[in-house]
Amino acid sequence: MAGTVIGEGLSIEGDVSSEEEVVVQGNLRGKLTTTDAVSVGSSAVIEADVSAQSLTIAGQVTGDVTAAERVDLQAGGRLIGDVKASRLTIADGASFKGNVDMDV
């Protein structure tokens, strides 16, 4: 069970910082930082820069994302923003607009 769950129907406007897994099913506008994983569910809409250990996107993210490990953009997921991560996957059916920096 994730430590933090932003449920569907919930909206947060502001800064969220954490040291545990964060699952977003709702809306977030502002900034999201965690030292653990972030999972953006299919119903989620995020307008924020996201920084995490790893990041899985099945919903919509507008903002720059940084992951210490990896970013996985899943089918149906939509990311508008720059990615900074050493590993990135973009599934068939995902949309992406932005730059990728794999720190090479």
Place this chain on the structure above:
Amino acid sequence: MMRHSSEGSVLGPSTRITGRISGEGAIRVEGGLKGDVSVSGPAEIAEGASVEGSVHAESLEIAGSLLGDAVTRGPIAVRAGAVVRGDLRGSEISIEPGSRVSVRLDTQVELDLGAPRRR
């Protein structure tokens, strides 16, 4: 992938939020929140959690600390160990021994304090 209830939100113990939270469903705060909360479901401020801001919810249970006002349609429960400062307004309010409160309470009852009857 794990299924999570679409009904409930949890802000875990290491999670700090500065900002405003609003929406549908229940919320349980285990970490720290600076800002106002307004949800359609029940709200809970867990032991060790702190909220600095106002809370609007269906009901409210406080075991942590609340600095701010709370307005609920249903009951408000202040548990032992809780620290609360602010105005509490709900259908009924309970305060357990062992809590520390500096609050104004309003359960919106009509007190029958009419002029004393004269014989």
